[in-house]
Amino acid sequence: MTSLAELRAIEEERVAAERAAIAAAAEAKRRAAEEAEARRIAEEQARIIAEREAALAIERAREAAEREARLRVEAAEATERARLTAALEQERLAGELELRRAEVARKRPTWMVAVTVGAFVAVCALAWFAIDQMRVSEAALASKAAADDARARANNDARAAGKSLEGAQRELVALGDKIDAALVRVEAARTADERKRAEDELKRLRQEQRAAEEQRQQAIRDKAAKDRVKPLEIKQECLSGVIGKNGC
16 A cells, blocks of 8 residues: 555656656746847847948948048149149239339339339249148148048947947857757756756856856947047038938
8 A cells, every 4th residue: 555655656756747847848948939039139130230330331431532532622723723823923923023124114223123122022922822822731631631540540449349249249149049058958957967067057158148248238338439439420411501401
């Protein structure tokens, strides 16, 4: 009679253990499905962010190239205008000087020296003005190049921060897969040693997951900081058009 009760108890324990194992497996499967869906959403969001950043970077590079080309053309045109103006003014002064010289020659010779000196001074002043304008144009180009270099460095830093954030997100996704597998191994362990090894592995993976999450948060902060120091870029149509038009 005692043996039959013991056998019945053993059978009930076995059935209870099987039910617990089935419930644990179902729970692990449910958690795995939820985490897989969360990872899918996170990956989709990361992909959208990466595509948006890439499109913005391409647009910024195109606008910077167009602006640089336009400034170079404008600087070259300003320099050429200054040179032509100086040349025309020099020719005009030379003509006036010849006329005055002839007129003074007919009147009093003492005026010739004064007129000649005045014309020479005017020509020198005009030449100095043209040279100064050329230097101003060169200085403007140098300032523009320095600003473009700073803007390029800021954009590169922002892109690097974005790539670091994407890497941290990918690392979290990979660790999530490993944790799911470790949970399955814990539930499927048949001996105490197997369960101990599986639980130790799961603990290690969760520690790595926490560290990866800290890295991701730091990458988010770094990216936000890099985005804040990026120079403000205003489209040309916003400068020459109406505020509020074309996304200005």
